[in-house]
Structures are given as structure tokens and as C-alpha cells.
Amino acid sequence: MIIFVKALTPSGPECAVKVGSQATIWELKHQVSLQLDIPPSQQRIVFRGKTLENDNTITSYGIPDGAKVHLFPVKDNTASSTPQGPLWSELKKFLEERFSESDADKVMREFQKIFQQSVESLSLDDVERIASDYLKGNPCMNTFK
Numbered sequence: 001m002i003i004f005v006k007a008l009t010p011s012g013p014e015c016a017v018k019v020g021s022q023a024t025i026w027e028l029k030h031q032v033s034l035q036l037d038i039p040p041s042q043q044r045i046v047f048r049g050k051t052l053e054n055d056n057t058i059t060s061y062g063i064p065d066g067a068k069v070h071l072f073p074v075k076d077n078t079a080s081s082t083p084q085g086p087l088w089s090e091l092k093k094f095l096e097e098r099f100s101e102s103d104a105d106k107v108m109r110e111f112q113k114i115f116q117q118s119v120e121s122l123s124l125d126d127v128e129r130i131a132s133d134y135l136k137g138n139p140c141m142n143t144f145k
Contacts, residue, residue: 001019001021001064001066002018003016003017003058003063003068005017005069006070007036008071008073015036020058021065022057022058022059024056024057024058026040026102028058029043032045032071038071043071043073043074044071044074045069046071047063047067047069091111092104
């Protein structure tokens with residue numbers, strides 16, 4: 001099926017995306033990113049006034065073939081809090097070798113969310129204990145036993 005995507009920006013680019021009816025909104029966003037160069041994490045897709053959730057399918061929203069959806073570019077608030085570095089790139093590579101791209105993205109988002117929640121749940125006492133162990137030359141993992 002073909003879905004027309006109209007970006008609501010000053011230049012207002014539009015594209016036609018071919019996806020299956022059981023594709024997730026995340027998969028739709030990925031296809032749009034290839035044509036409009038707007039990362040999926042910076043897209044908010046709206047159909048008939050309703051913001052579409054990444055994990056739901058096109059069919060679940062009743063989007064027919066040939067429909068037009070609107071894309072609102074949004075600032076990526078996760079960029080500053082999303083962990084970066086070799087661990088995350090290696091994990092992403094590992095997942096993409098074993099799962100579909102959309103499943104790997106789902107797992108990465110969930111893993112990063114859980115990681116962020118775990119770090120945010122540390123108390124100052126936890127941070128002090130980890131820092132002390134590190135400075136004494138003890139492996140940090142001992143603090144989590």
C-alpha cells in the first residue's frame with residue numbers, strides 16, 4: 001500500500017511511502033527518514049488528528065491505501081540523555097545481526113530506557129560507594145552484588 005506523508009515544515013516536503021498494511025508506525029517512520037532525511041525519533045506522525053504510536057500497525061489505525069498522514073518534525077529530546085559510545089554501537093550491531101531492523105530498534109529503545117531508569121534510581125550513597133570502589137582499584141561491578 002502507498003501512504004502519502006506531508007511534512008508540516010516551512011518547505012513542506014511530501015513523499016509517497018510503500019509499506020505493508022501490517023507495518024508498524026516505526027517502520028513507516030524509517031521509510032520516511034530515507035526519503036525526507038528526518039530521523040524516525042524526530043517524527044510525529046498524525047492521521048485524522050491522532051498521533052500514531054510507534055509499536056502499533058497501520059491497520060490498527062484504519063489507515064487505507066492512498067491515505068495522507070502528516071509529519072510534525074520534533075526535537076529529539078532523547079539525544080542528550082541517550083547513551084552514546086562503543087557499547088551502544090556494538091549492542092545495536094549485535095541486535096541487527098540477529099533480528100529485523102525494526103525489532104532491533106525496539107529492543108535498543110527499551111534497553112536504553114531501562115538503563116536510564118537504573119542510573120536515575122541510584123542514590124547519592126550508591127554513587128559515593130561506586131566512586132570509592134573505583135578509586136580504590138576495585139571493579140565497579142562488585143558494588144552491584
